[in-house]
Amino acid sequence: MKLFSSVKDIRVFLNEQKSLGKSIGFVPTMGALHEGHLSLMRKAKTENDLLVVSIFVNPIQFNNKNDLQKYPRNLEDDSQMLEAVGCDILFAPDEKEMYPEPINKTYDFGPLAEVMEGKFRPGHFNGVAIVVKRLFDIIEPARAYFGEKDFQQLTIIKKLVEIEKMDVEIVPCPIVREEDGLAMSSRNRLLTPDQRKVAPFIYKTLQEAKLRRNHICANPLRQMIINVFEGNENFRLEYFDIVDDKNLQSINGWNNKVGTIACVAAWLGDVRLIDNIRII
Ligand code: PAF
DSSP: OEEEOOHHHHHHHHHHHHHTTOOEEEEEEOSOOOHHHHHHHHHHHHHSSEEEEEEOOOGGGOSOHHHHHHSOOOHHHHHHHHHHHTOSEEEOOOHHHHOSSOOOOOOOOGGGGTSHHHHHSTTHHHHHHHHHHHHHHHHOOSEEEEEGGGHHHHHHHHHHHHHTTOOOEEEEEOOOBOTTSOBOOGGGGGSOHHHHHHTTHHHHHHHHHHHHTTTSOHHHHHHHHHHHHHTOTTEEEEEEEEEETTTOOBOSSOOTTSOEEEEEEEEETTEEEEEEEEOO
């Protein structure tokens, strides 16, 4: 695996590879890699000639300083996992390299960014969009891979590619779960053993929502699931919603023609976890 931290150097190398006709599959990450990331990488490996992975903890997408500070970082462990998965190129720039100029871009994603994560993490998606645009400009991948756990992020990135008219295919990848159902996330390693034990409650409750869909209408189901979360003293629910999978707005009734997904964000102590499940 080749390691680059300079934009100039990776550009030179990738231009050479492209002139040899090699296609690039790209997995952007913030490190603290887990099986979820690795599944994206394995897919990218099979669909492209070269796998490029970036590790950059992007400060401008954190709306909370404490969250940024405690975000897990371990480049040594990450590098070993990348070697094992057959990553060809790791791009791990520092902040100056990523943002040499002051950043003042503001994207307008409309209602897509006004709900759920967008509502509770002001500025978050603007920061994600800026870093993803910059990374795409540097790497110029044929395909880029994103996990469906961050379903709203995936939707926003598809929109970003449309707005910026970028020539990259966005490939969604299914959520990878621990055996007990907890969605894999870098944040899971911040959970205490006791918190880790109760964390699968989130997915169990999402499954419950899915099971009930044939028996109860969307509005009362939403309220029922909110009550279930609020009744569990381990969690502090931020939102639970049942939304159209295209425009991410709340739905009020079932319609088999509209893809529907239930999304949740909840705090377990001071760790914020998100998850979702497809209902239709
Ligand atoms: O999903 C993530 O890890 C980050 O939001 C991303 C896409 C790497 C941008 O920093």
